[in-house]
Amino acid sequence: MLLRLPKGGPEQQAVDAGEIDAVVDYANSNVILLPAARRALREASRRAPAASRKAGDEASIANSVLSALPHEDYQRLLASLEPVTLKSGEVLHEPGVPIRYAYFPVDCVISLLTMMEGHPPLAVGLVGHEGMVGIPLALGIDVSSARALVQEPGTAMRMESAFFREELLRSKPLQEGLHRYKHALVGQIAQSVACNQFHPVQARLARYLLMTGDRARRKELRLTHEFLADMLGVRRAGVTLAALALQRRKLIEYSRGKVTLLDRRGLNALACVCYGIVKAMHDSAYRERGPRKRTAG
Amino acid sequence: MRRPPRKPKARAAALTTVVVLRLYVAGGAPNSLQAIANLEAICKEYLKDGHKLEIVDILEHPRRAMAEGVLVTPSLAKLSPLPAANLVGNLSDKAKVLLALGIKRAAAAA
Numbered sequence: 001m002l003l004r005l006p007k008g009g010p011e012q013q014a015v016d017a018g019e020i021d022a023v024v025d026y027a028n029s030n031v032i033l034l035p036a037a038r039r040a041l042r043e044a045s046r047r048a049p050a051a052s053r054k055a056g057d058e059a060s061i062a063n064s065v066l067s068a069l070p071h072e073d074y075q076r077l078l079a080s081l082e083p084v085t086l087k088s089g090e091v092l093h094e095p096g097v098p099i100r101y102a103y104f105p106v107d108c109v110i111s112l113l114t115m116m117e118g119h120p121p122l123a124v125g126l127v128g129h130e131g132m133v134g135i136p137l138a139l140g141i142d143v144s145s146a147r148a149l150v151q152e153p154g155t156a157m158r159m160e161s162a163f164f165r166e167e168l169l170r171s172k173p174l175q176e177g178l179h180r181y182k183h184a185l186v187g188q189i190a191q192s193v194a195c196n197q198f199h200p201v202q203a204r205l206a207r208y209l210l211m212t213g214d215r216a217r218r219k220e221l222r223l224t225h226e227f228l229a230d231m232l233g234v235r236r237a238g239v240t241l242a243a244l245a246l247q248r249r250k251l252i253e254y255s256r257g258k259v260t261l262l263d264r265r266g267l268n269a270l271a272c273v274c275y276g277i278v279k280a281m282h283d284s285a286y287r288e289r290g291p292r293k294r295t296a297g
Numbered sequence: 298m299r300r301p302p303r304k305p306k307a308r309a310a311a312l313t314t315v316v317v318l319r320l321y322v323a324g325g326a327p328n329s330l331q332a333i334a335n336l337e338a339i340c341k342e343y344l345k346d347g348h349k350l351e352i353v354d355i356l357e358h359p360r361r362a363m364a365e366g367v368l369v370t371p372s373l374a375k376l377s378p379l380p381a382a383n384l385v386g387n388l389s390d391k392a393k394v395l396l397a398l399g400i401k402r403a404a405a406a407a
Contacts, residue, residue, distance in 0.1 A: 005368060005369070010385055011368050011369045011385050014369060014385045015369065017386065019385070020370065020371070020385065020386065021326035022323035023368070023369050024362055024363060024368055024370075026363060030359075031356060031359045033356075036326075037323055037327065037328070037329075040327050
């Protein structure tokens, strides 16, 4: 990564164990917060001043697939996982090209796009902290039929596909967790097919914004009308009109390619039922296991 | 002249030394909070006689952290009595912390 700690020393071990919040960068006279700590502090300052978080909360901030794992399995995976910052527009995998990394998003949002000749790419699914990018790997297949595009920037934990395959073989809980996520993802894509077919743009836009906001864990999203038009498979004018309608109702604020979600509940009321249906699918993927207690690190 | 017998209390005081600790943390980040909680519990249980705990937030005082050679946080430094010791991480391994603090297991309750 970025750290110049003595190799194999206690500091490196502690970092690998997830017990470290920050590192001092003497070269640049800087204190670097590790991603998990940065996120926790951001969440805390958003909720309440001087919030004291319990140890188990750290897991709930991260990625649901990873945090559902038993302690030993997660510790083992940590050895091959590295936190990366993904930028908007990065392509994580292309159709037909072997998938290089499995990504477990934390607060970034990835759009799964079907590439259609003669048409702009169409968003068929969204992946965030509830899941994983590169799911064909979990099926023993090393290519995808979709393009994975980073829509909202943020942090993800990534693992090389070779290591991922190894870890998958060794960890039954990881296999099971990914089975359940796969099921929810297929459900999400199937729901989108029907949604695209029947539901009006405004309702679909509200749903898309809510889904993105849930995964990005923030209210401000960087989305242009053009990008949204491509994602939703509609004309740009249609998006502009729908966005104006949402703005008039004070549900969003939209300026210069930045959307701010002002009223989640209002958006929920306007979104099509697909939002709730898909959310329930993803939630039940984790509810079945029941809450899992995991001490930090 | 017979010397008055030494008072037992005075002797105990001479043997007890105050343990001086400094814990470097990163604001209210998860591991830092855990380290604080763990350390306070250990001090309460094993260092009843006396301890001085200073918590330094390296987000507030980065230059101090650099001057004192901190690499990562949370990071515990035992300054006194000698030998000095260091321990990094969230201090959830009680045995390791006691070892770093120089607290003998025999003296420790359960």
